[in-house]
Amino acid sequence: MTGINAPTRIPRATYASLVGERIRSSIMDGRLRPGQQLNESELAASFGVSRGPVREALQRLIQEGLLRSEPHRGVFVPVLSSADVDDIYLARVALETAAVRRITETSRAELAYKVLDPIVRTMCDARDTGDRTEVADRDLDFHTTLVAAAGSPRLERMFTTVISETRLCVSVLTAAYGARDDLVDEHRTISEMIRDENAEGAVAVLTKHFVEARVTLKRQLEVDSDRVRAG
Known part of the structure; x- marks a missing residue:
């Protein structure tokens, strides 16, 4: 019963x-x-x-x-190499660039901006209070939301694996966020360019953002590797 x-x-x-x-x-x-x-x-x-x-x-x-x-x-738990970092960001550039272009070409720009802008505002508040962990978490939310806004289930499914691997880098990136005063501004610029259907501008800023993240990660990986070898 x-x-x-x-x-x-x-x-x-x-x-x-x-x-x-x-x-x-x-x-x-x-x-x-x-x-x-x-x-x-x-x-x-x-x-x-x-x-x-x-x-x-x-x-x-x-x-x-x-x-x-x-x-x-x-x-x-994986130990990321410089080659892993390069490959992760190669995939992210491809997927997020495709998302930006689809958003701006299919009348999704305004809706995308409406969901991205609150995340940018939260990032701004976290930066102002010195909460680096919150900035890092909302950074990942921003990019996940960006891809979801494209309305492509397959693109979103492929991105799930890549963003999961990016999360392995979060602790490394978090330490660098305090020195990146322009980080929040980059996300704001990307969301505003998407709103204005400026795909090329958004892709350019997005690419610059990824280049800087990749350089920071690889530099920190070298520091951590040297620390391990030194005992």
């Missing part, structure tokens, strides 16, 4: 999703560090679930690029 007080079995897929979100959050906030290995049995015990949902969650995160599977070794 079923009723409001009857026990409800939680689907295995739900457990996998919950475990995946917990692991994703741990990667994003730095509790799981680059290079750290994840143990399936230990994760299952810590979450109080069987190994099946944990295995499924790990596979999803591997597909997103947030984890890396190494044959005969296990699953690790």
Whole structure:
């Protein structure tokens, strides 16, 4: 007999999703560090679930690029190389440029501006209060919203993996945001150019923004690598 007080079995897929979100959050906030290995049995015990949902969650995160599977070794939080950074931003330029052009060519510019401008305002407030983490989080929201505004499910689906890998860079970028006084202004300019249907101008600023982010990331990766070697 079923009723409001009857026990409800939680689907295995739900457990996998919950475990995946917990692991994703741990990667994003730095509790799981680059290079750290994840143990399936230990994760299952810590979450109080069987190994099946944990295995499924790990596979999803591997597909997103947030984890890396190494044959005969296990699953690790990726350690990004300079080549990884170059490839991530190569993909982002292609996808976000396509999004900008679709927005401006399909009468979506005004609507896109209406959803992008509040994010820019929040970034501005966070910058003024010195909240670098909030600036970094809203930066990612801005670009995710930009792609979604293009109204292309396939473009958005491809972007999901790339932005997930970008999130691996967040802790590195966050430290640099305090020195980037022009960061919020760049996002404001991009949103306003989209509003004005100035695709070429928006793409130019977007490209400059990515070049600066890529240079910052690669420089910090070199610093971190030197620190590790020095012990």
